[in-house]
Amino acid sequence: MSAPLTRRALLFGRTAPAAPALRPPWALAEAAFASRCTRCDACVRACPEQVLARGPDGLPRFDAVAGECTFCGDCAAACATGALDATLSPPWELRARVGDGCLPAHGVVCASCREICPESAIRVPPGGRGAAVVDAERCSGCGACVGICPTAAIALSHAPLEVPA
Ligand code: SF4
Ligand code: SF4
Ligand code: SF4
Missing domain, CATH: 3.30.70.20 (Alpha-Beta Plaits)
Structure with a gap:
């Protein structure tokens, strides 16, 4: 039996990549x-x-x-x-990354991730005029934004911060 489609797959016709x-x-x-x-x-x-x-x-x-x-x-x-x-x-060096399922990138108003982020690390252009943007220097990789996203557009990945020379 095949796996059930995620809401993101239903909305955007693709499945999320397997996460490490x-x-x-x-x-x-x-x-x-x-x-x-x-x-x-x-x-x-x-x-x-x-x-x-x-x-x-x-x-x-x-x-x-x-x-x-x-x-x-x-x-x-x-x-x-x-x-x-x-x-x-x-x-850890985990940081949130926003994928192409982000609703404001498709003209739909949503700011669930910004509202839950304890580090105020997420900016969302108003009025559904662009995808959410994560400030990697503020992001702690806590994961609060991952489960709240209605389209599962946010994932955590290892992203070491660049250390200034
Ligand atoms: S399962 Fe957890 S507590 Fe046990 S050895 Fe591994 S990391 Fe440590
Ligand atoms: S992982 Fe945590 S700190 Fe980073 S953007 Fe998401 S909610 Fe904010
Ligand atoms: S919330 Fe859980 S995973 Fe995070 S530091 Fe506490 S015990 Fe560890």
Whole structure:
């Protein structure tokens, strides 16, 4: 049986690309993380926002569709193996990216992402006159804008900030 179409697919005739696994905040680089993590699920159980879940590979993942990371630190505090290292700063390099399903880019008024963003990192041209724009320097990658978007137009991806020379 084929997967149900997303609202975005119905509106725009395409499906969202498969997203790479996003790890919890303060996770080591992927190879080191996979090596250190014992798949104990302590971080998953510790998360008060329930935005962490065990993935098909047995490793914990951050699911921004489920909600927002508040950077409370409970996951890193619960990790006894060092796979999550609370001394890392910033906790991750995730940034929100707006895709072509953004309603204002198609003349429809919407500002749900701007209204929920705790960092005031999103600008939306008024009157449905252009897509939402994310200020990458303000964005914390918290994911609050991801699940609220009615067309699933926002995704998180790794985008290291450029460090001035
Ligand atoms: S920092 Fe807090 S809200 Fe974010 S993933 Fe960890 S436990 Fe959950
Ligand atoms: S608490 Fe640490 S070792 Fe356990 S599943 Fe989470 S990241 Fe892996
Ligand atoms: S990920 Fe969080 S901080 Fe970044 S634009 Fe979305 S709501 Fe704002």
